[in-house]
Amino acid sequence: MMVVGLQELGTSVLVTGDGINDVESIQQADVGFAMGSGCSAAKEVSDVILMGDDFDATVKAIKWGRNMYHNIGRFL
16 A cells, blocks of 8 residues: 555655545555445544545645644644
């Protein structure tokens, strides 16, 4: 599986999916995103559920998460 290979190289892996075929990859990834219209199994194993089917929302969520992480680090 590509997710495992990337993790063995020391990278963080984010997977976005919406179907039953994506469940294993979402579960194995460091961060799993499921689309709102996806199957319930994908939603259950994901870390974040995107309420819409807009992939741009994934990019926005990553930017917001990084911003929050950096701001918390600055505060502490």
